[in-house]
Amino acid sequence: MNEVLFTCQPDAEKLALSEMREHARHAAAFRWITAGVGLLAAEREFSYWSSAPMVYVRHVCPVDAHIPMAEGAAEQARRYILQTLGSPPYSTHTAESFAVQARTLGPLGGGTKGAALDAIDQALADVGVKRASGAPDWAISCAFTRDEIMLGISHVSQNKSPWAGGCRPFARSGELICRSEFKLLEAIEAFDICAPHGGRALDLGASPGGWTRVLRNSGMRVTAVDPAELDPRVAVDPLVEHIRTTGQRYLSDSSGAPFDIIVNDMKMDAELSADIMAQAAARLKPGADAVLTLKLPARDWQSRINAARNILAKSYVIRDIRQLFHNRCEVTCALTTHGAALPPDA
Ligand SMILES: C[S@@+](CC[C@H](N)C(=O)[O-])C[C@H]1O[C@@H](n2cnc3c(N)ncnc32)[C@H](O)[C@@H]1O
Structure with a gap:
């Protein structure tokens, strides 16, 4: 033993x-x-x-x-x-x-x-x-x-x-917009997420802007979707486009070049969030990564995760789902779209 x-x-x-x-x-x-x-x-x-x-x-x-x-x-x-x-x-x-x-x-x-x-x-x-x-x-x-x-x-x-x-510690920098930043930093490291410099990112549920800041620090242009305000430190950035609407509305109303990464930290029911991510897969390049937090209710965590997993599996390769150190009542999913990865300028 x-x-x-x-x-x-x-x-x-x-x-x-x-x-x-x-x-x-x-x-x-x-x-x-x-x-x-x-x-x-x-x-x-x-x-x-x-x-x-x-x-x-x-x-x-x-x-x-x-x-x-x-x-x-x-x-x-x-x-x-x-x-x-x-x-x-x-x-x-x-x-x-x-x-x-x-x-x-x-x-x-x-x-x-x-x-x-x-x-x-x-x-x-x-x-x-x-x-x-x-x-x-x-x-x-x-x-x-x-x-x-x-x-x-x-x-x-x-x-x-x-x-x-x-316990993954991160140094608190004075510029921190919110502690959520640590969740994305930890996920990028733990799951070896590709957030390519010069690429385009879609951040669903972006307010107040912590994850947007992390993606900008990786050298990405960010489309930040959230009905709520962004912190002025990211709102004034010319490489951040804030679209003040819901994730659902953005995905059904918009079109355009596919993204290099999609992240989603929307505060909502796990299955609904998974549904929205399934819809978002069509807006990602082949072989591109996505990061999603699933917010968990007071009980029945496993059945909610299983239901979300079944929805996500239809559109993504689910690389991992884990409760990371910086997650509280949530887990983080690492997803990749099917197909071979393309360079950021493709
Ligand atoms: C935990 S916060 C996101 C924090 C963000 N990742 C950060 O680092 O600053 C959850 C956000 O989800 C947004 N949200 C909730 N429902 C949404 C929806 N249907 N579409 C877009 N955003 C939504 C809320 O407005 C809130 O700002």
Whole structure:
């Protein structure tokens, strides 16, 4: 059995656990460590989880060692890292970069966390591995609870998310129009969305303009559709055309050259939004990407997602549907139109 920690939004715990269990039918043990973080012992190899299709599970990291939170814990952690990285298979990878991804799960008792992290740093220095300055090759996952330190080492390509706990942080710039910007930035990164420089984007439900700003920062011209006002910082931009109408009306009344990307963050029922996106597919180039958030009601999340998925599948290749770190009561869909991709000026 291999132990893993998985994370999800606290209000998606039940759904995330059933996703994990669906992929690990012979799981031996399970417990919640804190809200949105579960520990599961399953028959699966760790590498299985990175490509397991799951909507609600944000991150999965390995747990290879449990060190009781007691005197000497820091020294035990140091010795564990020293021994593990000093032996095969890790000893052949010491030229690659390592990052320590530390998370505190629930309240801690004493000051062992700082001492343990210092000890792990010391072990890494002793082994002579490179510390990652940007994206690491390897992650040392350290989860601290009141009772124990859980340690695991994995290649970042095998982690569901390259970020500790799947929490993708973005620096808050002074120019931020709204926090929604983080949703699109995270989706572009997580789903490898193509927003080509010099291309044309359609932003449905664009107000106040956060996603429009993200697309403009990628060098795209944006048609922003929303009955509501745009923030003056994007409204005055000559490469933003604000059309003050609904998405439905825009799609039925307008025509013109196809877009390179369509994004849709309209606040409405998930099935209606999917219907509108299905209609919008005809306005996208072949092989072009679309990003859609599905707003979820208080209950029945899965049946609403399934209904929207069935609608979208008729017009798009559904690349992924996930509840990303910056999603609240919603999920993000990554879609691509059928056919081979064309360059932005085609
Ligand atoms: C969550 S906000 C979008 C935020 C936006 N993505 C941003 O980054 O600024 C939802 C928007 O959907 C718009 N909306 C709701 N129904 C719509 C419809 N039928 N057509 C167009 N926009 C709609 C609302 O006016 C609201 O501005």
